[in-house]
Amino acid sequence: MIILIAVLVLGFIAGSFGLLLGFAAIRYRVEGNPLVDQIDALLPQTQCGQCGYAGCRPYAEAIANGEAPINQCPPGGEQVIVALADLLGVEPEPLNEEHGEHKAVPMVAVIDENTCIGCTLCIQACPVDAILGAAKHMHTVIADECTGCELCIPPCPVDCITMEPLKQTLDDWKWEPPPLPGESFDDDDDEAPAHA
């Protein structure tokens, strides 16, 4: 009898926890892979495809699935690699130069409007809809929206698109790091001691 009661009580407890867990699994279900979102948030969103994937999100998915290394994003450069290494708990690696070089200055596409024949091919190539125009009419780049991915350059039949460095305004200007004693400024091992 005692054994029966014990079995019933334990069975009841197990059953109720099972129901609770089952309910929680449905109620708090997470759509998609949150890691992909976190990785995607760190990528520069140029959608250039230099990593070998069809955009930033596919690359983020590949990283999350362990199919791609973290050093294939030239527009992000070292900064993104370090951030990804931090997020994933792996060692940062140098950028894989096979995929392209990191450009220190942000670039923007410029259409030579005298040469443009209005073929709309670049409009179809732009991953962020940053080119404005219609068939047989002049096209132009919305500089504020251009990510500098260069995807519009190969389809142009008259080669009227060039990449130019983005004009820096004084509002974007940054202070130089001041001279400090001890290790050089680029040293990332320089850990901050905890506040006493």
Added chain:
Amino acid sequence: MPDGSRSTLPFHLHRFHGGLHLEDHKQESATRPLQTASLPGQLILRLKQHIGEPNEPRVAVGDRVLRGQKIADTPERVAAPLHAPSSGTVVAIEDRPVAHPSGKSDRCIVIEPDGLDEAIAFEPPDLERCSREDLLRLIREAGIVGLGGAVFPTAAKAETAAAHPIQTLIINGAECEPWITCDDLLMRSRPEAVIAGIRHLQRILEPAQTLIGIEDNKPEAIAAMQQALDEAALTDTRLVPIPTVYPSGGEKQLIKILTGHEVKSRHLAFEIGLLCQNVGTCAAISDALDRGQPLTHRIVTVTGTGVREPGNWVVPLGTPFEHLVELAGGFSVERPEPIMGGPMMGFEVRLDAGLVKAGNCLLILNRDHRPEEHECVRCGRCTDVCPAQLLPQQLYWYGRARQFDKAEEYHLFDCIECGCCAAVCPSHLPLVQLYRYAKSEIREQQRKSWKSDRARKRHEFREARIARQKAEEEERRRKKREALAKKKSTPAARPETELDPVQAALERVKARKAAQQVAPKNTDNLTPAQRRQIEEAEARRRKLKQGPDS
């Protein structure tokens, strides 16, 4: 006395945390009277002289402009137009070096003065009829910005504040930074203009009380202001001499001294019913509303160990700094270091840049060797003097380790960049420079992430649009296929004996051709001879048709 301006009641002052007693170096420039500057060869006016949206030129190269004529403006709210400081010709609208810590160039309007200094007709507005909105519009149109150094458009600030009940209007005449005396000279030479400006602000904001804070190292300014205040008989307005402690002129510090209130981190003063305005701004408001004159000149202190005759001048905006050095008798040192602002918060400028609305002082120091930096000895003096009650040492460690997110957690953005920490550091660490650097790095990261978020949204929208178009196309095709299939299913019910339509068409053509051949025309009414000829011809044709082989 009926008015409350000269209350003999003791005023209870508060103290802010930290701060420094610095050598004030005010006597060098404050002992000489205010002078009017001569016109330079060129006026170089940066298009954007304020915090907010940039201006666009309203004149073209070659135009003749008059003093007070508007030369640049924008329809945006947070902005202030720019006016020509003297008559002359616009000779260029181009990038020129500007008064900015980067030493870089920005768009400027360059005016060559003709020396006549002709002005447009200034029309003082009918103030009796002006509503609060009219006054704000007039202040904006006069190009007035905060002349204490922040250059935030005054009309936008007052408009935002006017939406809240303003308990106390604070007039900042502290001028706490060493060497600078332009506000001192203004209060001594034109106190009635400052008071008139305060009266206009009171009309706009309707504060319960107004406090004028002036550091007690300026007794002449305090006396002159008190006299003007008594004459104007402003109610509920009180002049309060405050102790000389740097940085008492910081907005949050002055609020603490005068009212005891602390403005919370990342909050603004008007949220707790307070508004601060600089004395220079008040005088500019009076010029605009009482005389109809826009902001085209400002008082500048030219001083320092590196000039021969320091003093204060009323200077047209756009005057190159080298011209100011000439006014002050030229350099007296071999390696001068020109600084716009004071020694604590100022920055080095190029001498060919033009004066901007923010330029309260041109300080020329001797460029001496900076003492070498040593490692932090953790003395904690920076923490003792920090007026924002931050932990400069922690910020230093996080800043140099580039752990900017941590620095932000330690309220880096509450740093007012007063420079007290760097001034007291026994290791001569460039602390405030490091914080500026960290702030600009964080701002850039924020800009980048804002831009990449936008690119992601646009990309996702494009993908969704392409998917939708594809689905719509697919739907259209499916409908068409269905319609065709329906059409096909109806003729399928017909008997199969019927000919293929192509075959039938071919048959029809054949039949028509045959009919044409057997029906020769104009064969009626022929003579027997003609009939015979035809028959003969037909016989020959038949013979030929049967073939040559027969």
